[in-house]
Amino acid sequence: MDLLKRQLAPITSEAWDQIDDEAKRVLALHLAGRKLVDFSGPHGWQLGGVNTGRLQQIAKGPVPEVSHAIREVKPLVELRAPIRLPIMELDYAARGANDLDLDAVIETAENVAHSEDGAIWHGFPDGRIEGIIPASPHKPIDVGSSHGWLRAIAEAKEVLRIAGVNGPYALAAGIEAYDELIAAGEDGYPLQRRVEENLGVTPIVWAPALRGGAVLMSTRGGDYELTVGQDLSIGYAGATRDEVELYITESFTFRVLEDKAAILLRRGSGNPPPAPPKPKRK
Amino acid sequence: MSSESYHEPIELLSEPTKNMHRALVSLREELEAVDWYQQRAEACSDPELAAVLTHNKNEEIEHAMMTLEWIRRHNPTVADNIKTYVGSEGPILEVEKKAAQGGGGGGDDQKTTSTSLGIGSLKGKP
Numbered sequence: 001m002d003l004l005k006r007q008l009a010p011i012t013s014e015a016w017d018q019i020d021d022e023a024k025r026v027l028a029l030h031l032a033g034r035k036l037v038d039f040s041g042p043h044g045w046q047l048g049g050v051n052t053g054r055l056q057q058i059a060k061g062p063v064p065e066v067s068h069a070i071r072e073v074k075p076l077v078e079l080r081a082p083i084r085l086p087i088m089e090l091d092y093a094a095r096g097a098n099d100l101d102l103d104a105v106i107e108t109a110e111n112v113a114h115s116e117d118g119a120i121w122h123g124f125p126d127g128r129i130e131g132i133i134p135a136s137p138h139k140p141i142d143v144g145s146s147h148g149w150l151r152a153i154a155e156a157k158e159v160l161r162i163a164g165v166n167g168p169y170a171l172a173a174g175i176e177a178y179d180e181l182i183a184a185g186e187d188g189y190p191l192q193r194r195v196e197e198n199l200g201v202t203p204i205v206w207a208p209a210l211r212g213g214a215v216l217m218s219t220r221g222g223d224y225e226l227t228v229g230q231d232l233s234i235g236y237a238g239a240t241r242d243e244v245e246l247y248i249t250e251s252f253t254f255r256v257l258e259d260k261a262a263i264l265l266r267r268g269s270g271n272p273p274p275a276p277p278k279p280k281r282k
Numbered sequence: 283m284s285s286e287s288y289h290e291p292i293e294l295l296s297e298p299t300k301n302m303h304r305a306l307v308s309l310r311e312e313l314e315a316v317d318w319y320q321q322r323a324e325a326c327s328d329p330e331l332a333a334v335l336t337h338n339k340n341e342e343i344e345h346a347m348m349t350l351e352w353i354r355r356h357n358p359t360v361a362d363n364i365k366t367y368v369g370s371e372g373p374i375l376e377v378e379k380k381a382a383q384g385g386g387g388g389g390d391d392q393k394t395t396s397t398s399l400g401i402g403s404l405k406g407k408p
Contacts, residue, residue, distance in 0.1 A: 031404060219405075
């Protein structure tokens with residue numbers, strides 16, 4: 001038995017299949033960072049940190065004539081979010097039901113996806129993760145209005161080029177930004193197609209955890225790395241007579257290797273709002 | 283026109299798709315050339331010509347790999363699959379099973395990984 005203890009859950013294999021499939025579908029939809037950054041793993045539960053190759057000098061060691069330094073390591077963040085489901089509902093799967101009420105799975109999967117993705121875009125200081133947006137040295141470009149996207153993306157591309165960051169370039173768009181990009185432009189032609197065809201920026205990724213606009217970034221590789229120990233999994237926590245408690249878990253960290261490889265295109269007023277809006281289902 | 287093998291009206295295709303088409307057609311042509319040189323060299327009755335044809339075949343393999351590397355750099359799904367399968371050991375279908383269990387492909391230390399949902403990298407996926 002492994003750490004997830006799935007075998008102990010009073011759940012039929014048919015119900016497990018539906019729970020896993022639903023969680024996987026929602027996670028894959030909401031995880032935008034994984035569609036654009038480098039991925040290392042899965043390395044398993046035993047990976048506790050990533051070697052950064054750096055040293056941190058210690059001012060005073062036990063022997064004054066000897067200098068000391070400690071190796072810098074980026075620890076993995078382990079996250080866990082509970083899911084509570086009625087056993088009776090899950091048992092319907094064994095009787096042939098393929099439409100279980102799995103809203104609790106959907107909600108938890110969305111929260112977990114936004115947790116990972118929020119750390120990638122905006123950082124997570126307590127988890128020692130610097131996000132793509134806070135790390136970028138480029139001044140954000142104001143989009144202005146919903147008609148300003150083409151100009152702003154072209155300008156952003158130029159900023160990256162001048163900084164020596166070559167393509168291919170992709171765009172991660174928050175909920176409101178994405179809605180504007182898939183809408184038709186003034187001439188009735190979808191803005192998204194113009195961005196892809198005229199500016200060569202592709203893909204345009206729906207990123208519900210990204211707040212404050214969109215991010216233009218290079219996907220050439222080597223700039224951003226998501227390291228995963230245990231990849232997203234569902235485990236078993238316990239059960240009562242009527243209810244089973246599961247959880248979604250993973251261990252990960254995220255590193256910005258080249259901070260100049262992305263720029264924020266700001267849409268809306270000023271800085272990103274502190275709390276993420278509840279995303280709409282896509 | 284540089285290629286007559288487009289399957290959709292060219293005005294509907296983006297520049298990255300057209301470049302990928304060029305690369306894929308080139309790769310196919312290089313691999314066909316490898317096949318042709320291989321057969322000619324084997325059937326050839328003149329040893330010196332056979333040696334030249336074998337040399338040419340090896341050059342075509344080099345061209346094919348250079349083109350494949352361009353494709354790998356521009357298509358993350360190709361990159362992921364190369365990472366999973368190329369250079370792997372043991373039965374190839376077993377490699378597929380292990381990648382599916384570990385998720386994403388290319389992961390190492392899979393013995394210490396519990397059964398995950400197999401999401402892994404989503405680069406290149408919609």
